[in-house]
Amino acid sequence: MKLKIVYLAFLTAAASLILLLTAGTPSPDTLLTGNWQEESWEYEKVDQTTQADSLSGRQIAESVKQLIAQDLIVHRAEQWRFKPDGTLRLITEQGPGRQLNWKMKGRGHILVLHYNDQMEESYTVAELTENHMVLHFYTEMQARGIAKITFTRTN
Amino acid sequence: MLRKFSNSRSLRDNIQLGVLTAISAGMVNVASLIVFFAFTSNVTGHYAILAEEIARGQWYQVAVVFSWILLFFLGAFLSNFIIINLNRKNAYLAHALPLVLELLCLLTVGTYGQYYYRETLTETEVLVALMLFAMGMQNGLTASISNFAVKTTHLTGLTTDLGILFSMFTQKEYRENAELVGKAKLLCAVAVSYLSAGVLSALLYTHLQFRVFYVVSCVIVVVILYDYSKLRLLKLMRKQDKATESSQEANPQKKEVEEFA
Numbered sequence: 577m578k579l580k581i582v583y584l585a586f587l588t589a590a591a592s593l594i595l596l597l598t599a600g601t602p603s604p605d606t607l608l609t610g611n612w613q614e615e616s617w618e619y620e621k622v623d624q625t626t627q628a629d630s631l632s633g634r635q636i637a638e639s640v641k642q643l644i645a646q647d648l649i650v651h652r653a654e655q656w657r658f659k660p661d662g663t664l665r666l667i668t669e670q671g672p673g674r675q676l677n678w679k680m681k682g683r684g685h686i687l688v689l690h691y692n693d694q695m696e697e698s699y700t701v702a703e704l705t706e707n708h709m710v711l712h713f714y715t716e717m718q719a720r721g722i723a724k725i726t727f728t729r730t731n
Numbered sequence: 732m733l734r735k736f737s738n739s740r741s742l743r744d745n746i747q748l749g750v751l752t753a754i755s756a757g758m759v760n761v762a763s764l765i766v767f768f769a770f771t772s773n774v775t776g777h778y779a780i781l782a783e784e785i786a787r788g789q790w791y792q793v794a795v796v797f798s799w800i801l802l803f804f805l806g807a808f809l810s811n812f813i814i815i816n817l818n819r820k821n822a823y824l825a826h827a828l829p830l831v832l833e834l835l836c837l838l839t840v841g842t843y844g845q846y847y848y849r850e851t852l853t854e855t856e857v858l859v860a861l862m863l864f865a866m867g868m869q870n871g872l873t874a875s876i877s878n879f880a881v882k883t884t885h886l887t888g889l890t891t892d893l894g895i896l897f898s899m900f901t902q903k904e905y906r907e908n909a910e911l912v913g914k915a916k917l918l919c920a921v922a923v924s925y926l927s928a929g930v931l932s933a934l935l936y937t938h939l940q941f942r943v944f945y946v947v948s949c950v951i952v953v954v955i956l957y958d959y960s961k962l963r964l965l966k967l968m969r970k971q972d973k974a975t976e977s978s979q980e981a982n983p984q985k986k987e988v989e990e991f992a
Binding site for chain 1: 767768769780784790791792793794795796797798801850851852853855856859
């Protein structure tokens with residue numbers, strides 16, 4: 577009898593903790609919806625041999641960014657507008673651009689983008705708070721591996 | 732494969748069970764990684780992620796990952812609970828029931844994924860949880876009935892054991908130890924099955940999508956029915972033996988003639 581109580585208490589405590597945490601904090605897909613402004617494109621790591629302490633070594637030059645992004649769906653967007661219905665509107669300097677579909681996978685740490693049901697890209701959501709988001713993606717450019725896009729919320 | 736318990740199991744029983752359940756675990760793990768970007772047959776990585784999310788203060792993710800680990804634990808708990816409570820009444824039923832529940836979980840994932848999945852985060856989290864529960868049950872069953880000799884959902888312990896065994900095999904006395912050689916055979920069979928099934932799952936997924944979970948379900952059905960068919964065969968043979976004995980008792984002269992012949 578005593579053992580049953582201990583087991584039930586453990587289960588109830590675990591379930592309550594899960595409910596408390598999920599109810600008290602917004603899920604990643606809720607946090608993601610809204611308008612995000614691209615702030616910077618950077619390499620996640622810098623070369624040890626060149627300008628290791630300098631920010632300029634980390635920052636991706638505009639020309640390189642264009643080169644990296646030319647094969648990406650998110651090519652040359654400035655604002656990303658995530659809507660709750662699962663659509664993403666990319667807004668460029670020239671005005672509204674491509675409309676994509678977005679999905680979150682895993683525990684909300686993967687952002688999958690679809691374009692025209694043909695192209696698919698996945699980004700790792702490295703950081704996601706109310707006002708700040710960092711996406712990582714793999715690039716072969718200059719063999720530096722991971723590039724990151726930093727965003728701030730605009731609404 | 733399922734009827735025998737603990738030390739009464741032969742190496743062959745363990746290899747059969749290990750290979751088939753490793754196929755199921757390997758296929759489920761790779762399919763879930765492709766579809767949901769989450770591992771579902773092992774929880775070592777989830778413990779590391781849980782620690783990382785706690786350190787980052789990402790409480791929603793903490794809850795999700797904690798619930799996944801908890802469900803794997805509950806799967807193993809339920810599996811062994813069924814075994815220790817039903818084993819004396821009906822060993823086959825006690826060992827088959829966790830697999831039937833696992834089968835139901837996998838069919839639910841396959842059917843829901845194929846017809847209703849809209850790829851929302853909540854759906855993803857729930858389906859991953861269901862698969863972790865199923866894999867917890869499978870691992871609990873195989874470990875429990877094989878006296879912890881067979882574990883097929885994660886390969887950390889298995890790879891460690893293989894490393895130790897192959898290091899031992901550098902000395903002749905261990906190479907000649909049949910028990911150790913048998914253990915190495917079992918572990919190699921499990922590792923190869925898990926890996927091959929993972930590759931197969933990735934290849935099949937491109938054609939079958941969520942229907943790949945039906946293929947895994949078929950493997951589980953084979954495990955369940957293998958012993959059931961054997962049991963039926965044994966019953967049938969016993970019935971025939973009894974019928975022969977009673978006919979011989981009823982006609983002793985015929986028996987004598989048969990014996991003479």
